[in-house]
Amino acid sequence: xxxxxxxxxxxxxxxxxxxxxxxxxxxxxxxxxxxxxxxxxxxxxxxxxxxxxxxxxxxxxxxxxxxxxxxxxxxxxxxxxxxxxxxxxxxxxxxxxxxxxxxxxxxxxxxxxxxxxxxxxxxxxxxxxxxxxxxxxxxxxxxxxxxxxxxxxxxxxxxxxxxxxxxxxxxxxxxxxxxxxxxxxxxxxxxxxxxxxxxxxxxxxxxxxxxxxxxxxxxxxxxxxxxxxxxxxxxxxxxxxxxxxxxxxxxxxxxxxxxxxxxxxxxxxxxxxxxxxxxxxxxxxxxxxxxxxxxxxxxxxxxxxxxxxxxxxxxxxxxxxxxxxxxxxxxxxxxxxxxxxxxxxxxxxxxxxxxxxxxxxxxxxxxxxxxxxxxxxxxxxxxxxxxxxxxxxxxxxxxxxxxxxxxxxxxxxxxxxx
Numbered sequence: 365x366x367x368x369x370x371x372x373x374x375x376x377x378x379x380x381x382x383x384x385x386x387x388x389x390x391x392x393x394x395x396x397x398x399x400x401x402x403x404x405x406x407x408x409x410x411x412x413x414x415x416x417x418x419x420x421x422x423x424x425x426x427x428x429x430x431x432x433x434x435x436x437x438x439x440x441x442x443x444x445x446x447x448x449x450x451x452x453x454x455x456x457x458x459x460x461x462x463x464x465x466x467x468x469x470x471x472x473x474x475x476x477x478x479x480x481x482x483x484x485x486x487x488x489x490x491x492x493x494x495x496x497x498x499x500x501x502x503x504x505x506x507x508x509x510x511x512x513x514x515x516x517x518x519x520x521x522x523x524x525x526x527x528x529x530x531x532x533x534x535x536x537x538x539x540x541x542x543x544x545x546x547x548x549x550x551x552x553x554x555x556x557x558x559x560x561x562x563x564x565x566x567x568x569x570x571x572x573x574x575x576x577x578x579x580x581x582x583x584x585x586x587x588x589x590x591x592x593x594x595x596x597x598x599x600x601x602x603x604x605x606x607x608x609x610x611x612x613x614x615x616x617x618x619x620x621x622x623x624x625x626x627x628x629x630x631x632x633x634x635x636x637x638x639x640x641x642x643x644x645x646x647x648x649x650x651x652x653x654x655x656x657x658x659x660x661x662x663x664x665x666x667x668x669x670x671x672x673x674x675x676x677x678x679x680x681x682x683x684x685x686x687x688x689x690x691x692x693x694x695x696x697x698x699x700x701x702x703x704x705x706x707x708x709x710x711x712x713x714x715x716x717x718x719x720x721x722x723x724x725x726x727x728x729x730x731x732x733x734x735x736x737x738x739x740x741x742x743x744x745x746x747x748x749x750x751x752x753x754x755x756x757x758x759x760x761x762x763x764x765x766x767x768x769x770x771x772x773x774x775x776x777x778x779x780x781x782x
Contacts, residue, residue, distance in 0.1 A: 366448030367419065368468035370405075371429065372439025376466065378403060378431045378456045397435030398456070404428045405442075405452040409463050415452055417443040431456075442468060500524030631780050635659045638775035644767040649759050651688055651725070654770065657756035659778050661692065666746045666782035669699065669754070671775055673739035677730030677760070677768035681707050685737075685768055686761035688725040691745065692752030696722060699743025703728040706761060711737055727761040730768060741776065754778065 370376075378401045382394030404427070405415045416427040419441040429440055443449050450471055453463040498507040503525035510520035515533035522528050531537030539553030547564070573592065574581040580592035582602070589602040598604030600611035608616050627633075639656045661667060677683035684706050689697055698721060705716050708729035720726050728739050745754060756776065760768045 365444045365446045367441040367444050368448045368450050369470040370440055370442050370452065370466055370468055371437040373469045376437040376469075377435045378437065379435070397431075399431055399433045399435050401431045401435070401456050402428050402458075403431065403437055403454050403456045404459055405454055405466070406459070406463060407453070409453050409465070410461065412453070414459065415443050415449075437466075439469070498524065628780075631782060633780045635778045636775065639770065639772050642769050642771045644769040645759055646767040647760070647763050647765055649686065649761065649763050651686070651757045651759050653690075654756045654758060657774065657776050659754050659776065661695070661745065661747050661751060661754050661778075662780075663692075663747055663749050663751040665780055666744065667754075667778045668781050669697075669741065669743040669745055669776065669778050671741035671777060673701070673703075673741065673774045674736050674771040675728075675730065675739065675769060675774075676733050676736050676771070678764045678766035679730070679732040680709070681729075682762055683764035683766055683768045684727055684730050684761040685739065685770075686725055686727045686759045687739070688757045689722060690753075690755045690757060691722055692747055692750040694748030694750055695752075695754075696746045697743055697754075699726075699741065701726040701728060701739045701741050703739040704731070704737055705729050711735060733766060733769070736771060745778070 378398040380396045380398050382396040384391065384393055386392075405418065406412045407415060414427075418426045418428075420426050420429075421439055421441070423441070426440065429438055431437055437454070442452060448468075450468040452466050454466045455461060455463045500507060500523065503523065505524045506521055507524055508520070508522035509518045511518055512533055517531055517533055517536055518529075519533045519537075520528065520530055521537060525542065527540055527542035529537035529540040531539075539551060541549060541551050544550035572583055572590075574583050582592060583590040584602065587602060588597075588599050589604065590597050591604055594604075596604040596607055596609065598609045598611070601609050606617050610616070637657055637659055639654075643655055645652070657671075673685075673687070675685045677685060685703075687701050689699070691697055698719065700717055700719050702715050702717055704711065705714065706727050706729040709731055711731065716726065716728060718726065728737065730737065758770065
């Protein structure tokens with residue numbers, strides 16, 4: 365952007381009418397140079413907007429200037445605009461007028477303006493808040509011609525009817541786009557669109573038809589096609605034989621036939637993880653992440669979580685199997701781990717069924733390293749706006765030098781249900 369210089373030149377003074385004077389037959393007034401007068405600057409001779417983005421010659425922000433002891437308007441910098449502002453209207457009467465035009469003093473020339481009789485521009489024409497009007501004598505009168513240096517013909521012609529005609533620059537234009545009827549555009553080129561329509565109001569539709577003729581054909585979409593005669597859609601198939609005929613992925617005629625797997629990524633998606641090798645914890649009640657049992661979860665989703673946990677440990681009330689979970693921030697998990705309670709001495713009898721939430725822990729008993737017990741997991745996980753990982757954590761519920769071991773084959777299944 366550019367700030368032009370204003371004031372400080374031979375013509376920049378504030379002048380007031382002084383005492384009357386008659387010279388011969390001429391009646392007039394003495395001109396009085398007014399010192400100490402505040403001058404503001406505006407965008408128009410009347411009304412307009414005050415220009416306040418000004419700087420003095422030390423680049424201090426100012427909104428007006430004051431005449432010196434001789435009534436001179438000091439040099440200053442105008443507003444920072446693109447293109448640079450090269451004139452302003454000065455007002456020494458508090459904005460009430462009259463205003464006088466001031467031109468920038470650092471312009472090398474005011475030449476280069478476009479002549480009304482025709483001219484050539486070599487730079488960029490920038491018009492802000494301006495409207496260009498072209499009035500042709502006929503609908504085919506040319507309003508815009510575009511060429512590249514060396515061309516013998518126009519590459520683009522816009523006439524008074526709005527028709528755009530394009531060419532190569534070496535021959536007469538060969539394709540156009542024009543208004544062919546109310547609310548419709550047409551072209552004489554390779555793009556043929558006898559009917560391409562959308563609604564003009566709420567609930568409008570876009571209609572595609574193969575031809576305006578009564579005998580319809582097909583709408584081709586790459587290697588796919590819509591058969592307008594038989595109302596059939598082929599995907600990857602230009603000659604569909606069914607209402608929906610998909611080549612490669614499936615063929616639906618009432619039943620769904622799938623040659624591969626159905627792998628949803630949203631509702632219905634299933635994730636599975638299992639322990640390939642056993643993992644032991646000795647003399648520790650500190651919850652730690654399991655090496656294998658973790659699954660990725662999406663934001664704003666609901667999952668049904670199930671699993672089978674096979675473990676063993678010390679007998680009676682030593683060691684045992686303490687379980688819990690971590691999940692993304694804001695997630696809620698309602699769950700329970702069913703199995704023998706702490707203190708159990710056999711693999712049968714009463715079982716733990718207490719309902720737990722994400723921050724809760726659940727402990728199951730162990731009855732000796734030679735006896736494997738099972739914990740059965742059921743839960744419902746609801747995530748909020750954060751995705752992340754559902755991580756199984758575990759430890760001993762009572763420290764024991766006899767290891768608590770989570771065995772290979774333990775697994776967790778998670779199915780997305782919402």
